[in-house]
Amino acid sequence: MASELVTNAYLYSSGPYSLRLRDAGRSRIRLSVRDTGPHIPAPFRWDAGTPEELAERGRGLYLVTLHVDCWGTYPMRDGLSGQGRMVLWAECAAKA
Numbered sequence: 001m002a003s004e005l006v007t008n009a010y011l012y013s014s015g016p017y018s019l020r021l022r023d024a025g026r027s028r029i030r031l032s033v034r035d036t037g038p039h040i041p042a043p044f045r046w047d048a049g050t051p052e053e054l055a056e057r058g059r060g061l062y063l064v065t066l067h068v069d070c071w072g073t074y075p076m077r078d079g080l081s082g083q084g085r086m087v088l089w090a091e092c093a094a095k096a
């Protein structure tokens with residue numbers, strides 16, 4: 001999950017990006033990736049559909065949403081310079 005979100009930040013945003021991991025309680029770990037993208041990527045919006053059956057791209061975030069317990073996104077309007085403007089996060093069980 002972390003690799004998918006970080007790879008997207010590398011590929012699709014042009015400024016600094018960062019990965020943050022923290023204990024989210026309830027035996028979950030939350031991973032958050034912040035980057036400078038001004039727009040929430042379509043696959044990570046509530047109204048996103050499913051990818052085309054034969055599509056070779058555009059599946060990564062869809063797969064993330066299927067395999068985590070919960071996910072979301074929020075803008076960072078007042079971040080310090082260079083700290084990014086959008087966060088995508090996902091939570092999954094930290095224990096089996």
Ligand SMILES: Nc1ncnc2c1ncn2[C@@H]1O[C@H](COP(=O)(O)OP(=O)(O)O)[C@@H](O)[C@H]1O
Pocket residue numbers: 008009012013035037039041042043056057058059060061062
């Ligand atoms: N961090 C991001 N910033 C801006 N656009 C993004 C970001 N992550 C994903 N996107 C957009 O969402 C699309 C789908 O992403 P994804 O589901 O990961 O598939 P893929 O990486 O194979 O294109 C990308 O092609 C890109 O246009």
Ligand SMILES: [Mg+2]
Pocket residue numbers: 004007008060061
């Ligand atoms: Mg991707």
